[in-house]
Amino acid sequence: MELDVRNKGTIPVIHHADFSVQGYRVIRELGRNHADERITYLATDCKSQQTVVIKEFNLANETIDWSGSKAYEREIAILQQLEHPRIPRYINSFATSKNFYLVQEYKNAVPLGTKDNFSPAEIKQVAISLLEILVYLQQQIDPMIHRDIKPENVLVDEQLNAYLVDFGLARQQSAKIALTTLSAGTPGFIPPEEQFGYALTPASDLYSVGATLICLLTNTQTANIGYGGLKFPKLENHFHPSFRSWLWRMVQPNWKDRYPNAASALVALKSIPVTGKASVSEILLAAMKLKKRTAMLALAALGMLAVGLTTLVFSQPGGATQQLEESQSLIDIK
Template identity: 80%
Template sequence: MELDLRNKGKIPVSQHPDFSVQGYQVIRELARNHEAGRIVYLAYNCQSQQPVVIKEFSIDHETTDWSGSKTYEREIALLQQLEHPRIPRYINSFATAENFYLVQEYKQARSLKTKCSFSATEIKQIAISLLEILVYLQQQVDPIIHRDIKPENILVDEQLNAYLVDFGLARRQSTKIALTTLSTGTPGFIPPEEQFGYALTQASDLYSVGATLICLLTNTHTVKISDSSLQFPKLAPHLHPGFRSWLLTMVQPNGKDRYPNAAVALTALKSIPVTGKASILEVLMAAIKLKKRTAMFALAVMGMGAVAITTLVFSQPGGATQQLEESQSLIDFQ
């Protein structure tokens, strides 16, 4: 989102809500969700001249959960308790006869929805930045699960720092989730356990992170991955097998097969190369972690002849190393 305040005085007032009484002037609309009855505006504070983001909630569209709280009330309550440089902070809120408005800090960053062309190395940097935010959320006394991680809700600045927005579906891990809010995220990014009404864990958001990264790596638009079959496009063949293994671990259907939390996933990712070929040991270890049926194959290969013979075989052009990597790629994407 590039901010340009130079033309703010030229925008007809009739095009946007008038918040002059509340001390804000709308610059332009940033996003709109027709189904949920929500609009996000870029505005500036008339007194401080600082840019802000104003999120509009249509009162007619808002429903209460089992505790009697509305979406915007839950979001405000969470934001007021958070203090992280890459989570836009809560500033203010106000209501009109028809709508409720949440005012947040503006970040000079673009939504991942607007730009999908990143190198694999840049995507890894974005992943690290995003996981750092999740580590913070999960380290709360009662861990917070965002529940709606997708390209639209992630902003990235010029330095590839990620910012996480829209905490409308976020919950404390111990909080009961109303039946009416189950699977209300975006199809394709919702972890299977949420779709079937099972308890969410700190591994639940990791599924959404993995799906988001795969979208970026394959330059796939959100709507094209919004499929209950979860058939992700094949990952680029130039990616390091360890990185592919890490990604596919993130999106395992069974939450117990993913990394247990963001801290573990982050530690694992930092040491993994993004591109290039893996050593035979790395290929075998990745196979063992991803597919149980591959374990027997790995043990058979490890039980091959003497070291000298093994070295000779694996060093030949088009030899076992290449075959194993090709076999691993086939296994990963079956």
């Protein structure tokens, strides 16, 4: 970094990347991913004067997956299929000798990870907005799984509208996942089924959403969330029992114990208060549901037992099956 010493003191002079040949003027650096050596810039399209985001990929660090495509190629392919007001759209791309650049629509919003003053009600609003995006992704002909939802990849504007970014790990549900990208997300936000190489489902992204909300509700940094919820901090008692129950269901280790998809999680969340205590009627209703569930499980067990006994009786030599066959033979003879 050069220093300007024309005046008293020293003033650092920052050199931005020059994309004037490609038709863009860099305004400032938005973020830097040191692990992947990626830089994101805020820039202006010199022709349209549109504000855009330019995402840099280091060509030397980009690995090829089973299909022969690189991360930026997969991300472009995914973004070109999507059209949602809260998913920044793909605009353009270009390459230099060392790097590849992806140009996207700019949204006047900041990452959730940079804010820590949300009220519980505001967090619920953000959660609803984020789940609405997932509903859209999961309603595609081949449902889309983002695979990297965390506070840094969710932007929020002044009206608490959520925006989902960074589709570098996103996959269609039917697509194969290369071994090199298994558990390639952020520790603590990766659903357990992905860690162990099992198939992903629409419930997989819900785990990441739940972990993200826990970060916001407990002012916990992304790095302090542990694998499999082992380090999930406790929620304070002022959160409503129904909301806590909803949230813990989102981060259940077994995907079958979570909500099956974003649509069902969204419907459940909308009617749940975030803070306060459960009323007597709510407690009674929960008890009735628990009792009903227990009764249904008992009936299911009795049903399975009855089927087993019936099969046993009919399969025994000289049993009911043989007796029925003998009776039918006598009728036929007569």
